[in-house]
Amino acid sequence: MPAVRSVSIGLYIKVGSRYEETSEAGVSHFIEHMLFKGCQDWPTSLDIAKEIEGRGGYLNASTSHEFTTYWVKIGARHWQRGLRLLANMVQWPLLRAEEIELERGVILDEIYMYRDVPEDLVSQLSNKAMWGDNPLGREIAGEIETVSALTPQAVRDFHARAYRPDRAVLTIAGAIDVAEVQDIVGDHFGDWQAASDPPTLKPAPDLAAQPRHRIAIRPSEQAHLQLAVPGLSRLHPDRYALSLLNVILGDGMTSRLWQRLRDERGLAYSIGSYINMFIDSGVMGVYGGCDAKRLFETLVETMAVWLDLQQTPVPESELRGFKEYVKGRMELSSEDSSAVAAWWGRQVAT
Incomplete structure (x- = not known):
């Protein structure tokens, strides 16, 4: 460089x-x-x-x-x-x-x-x-x-x-x-x-099919929620498709979660999705913070966005736009020496 x-x-x-x-x-x-x-x-x-x-x-x-x-x-x-x-x-x-x-x-x-x-x-x-x-x-x-x-x-x-x-x-x-x-x-x-x-890696468990939940009651100005489902390992052949799906769902202001929950409904200031990929397993999820009185409404709208993405193919024009978003972010990061070093580290270390 x-x-x-x-x-x-x-x-x-x-x-x-x-x-x-x-x-x-x-x-x-x-x-x-x-x-x-x-x-x-x-x-x-x-x-x-x-x-x-x-x-x-x-x-x-x-x-x-x-x-x-x-x-x-x-x-x-x-x-x-x-x-x-x-x-x-x-x-x-x-x-x-x-x-x-x-x-x-x-x-x-x-x-x-x-x-x-x-x-x-x-x-x-x-x-x-x-x-x-x-x-x-x-x-x-x-x-x-x-x-x-x-x-x-x-x-x-x-x-x-x-x-x-x-x-x-x-x-x-x-x-x-x-x-x-x-x-x-x-x-x-x-x-x-x-x-x-050396120490040995402890394998990931088989994820059970039934839903599970955890709740913590704390004094707070907001309710915070996270929804997670099994994802893919970082060696899975579909990992790039999942990464693009995550962008469409909740990465950035043009994402579906941002548009629906923040811009259209005003339900949450903080809303987005994420993926964590491990060597043998993974997880995909959604995070948001909202007024506690509107928690149920936020959950319903979040699930509606998620299910729509699952059940309805993404229009080609929308898909092209998100691909350009990903390519543009990659181009910008290629100008930063720390981002380049980190990218190569992740590739080789895997």
Whole structure:
């Protein structure tokens, strides 16, 4: 990408909540936090932050059900610093006992925070109804009890098992020279060794046919709802068709849900659809927030839109318009080094 002035680096580790035993739920997310607390060449969290932010860059991470991702976006002239830092963080974190105890409190506060946010709470309730006691139905950050019980040694042991070169994908996009990158990547990652047997992914359950529901009564200005149905895995041959269906249903202001529930009926400010695709399963759903007094009406209208899309073919002219929407968004994202790095990371890591 010679026209951009940034470089984005993504490091994808094949580990997340689906690789955890029930007793260690939340350990993947815990380790993600701990890698920012100090490593061999940058021993404190401030040292790590200064290395990137001191040059105007961004450093962040996230944990999902199947991956933990670390990324840096920085000016092109500093990209080697970002790569060296990521390599140091994932291979040689300090994982000090006193830092683990401090961060435990931060993570517990994070769990409580998500439970206080209606959008996050309704999502977790939906996952629990869909997946039950499977790791897909758990909070990625873990439960209060399991996070409280994790020992420093358990954190170190899980890192040693999960963070290994055969489970990692590195992506770099931006103003770079490919030959130079290959040499420098070898310098920083060439000696990375697997320490022990990796954790294994817990398979998704067979989804029951009967409907299930979860309700939480909380003081709130709105009622929040989520409807979910079984979807497709990210390896399914129809995954692209499902992605387009999701756009038609609830992605953007021209989507059917937005037009019907917001523009025509004024039922909801927040309304949309989503898909989550995993390696062996998936889910498609609708989320909305509305006046509690109009909850039933919102549900009825949402189901009407969904059923109409299921039962009536999409007109060719409408389909062409949504295809152009998707292509246009892809073109725009191709100008962003972080979006390009993330796209390649998802392709290769799968």
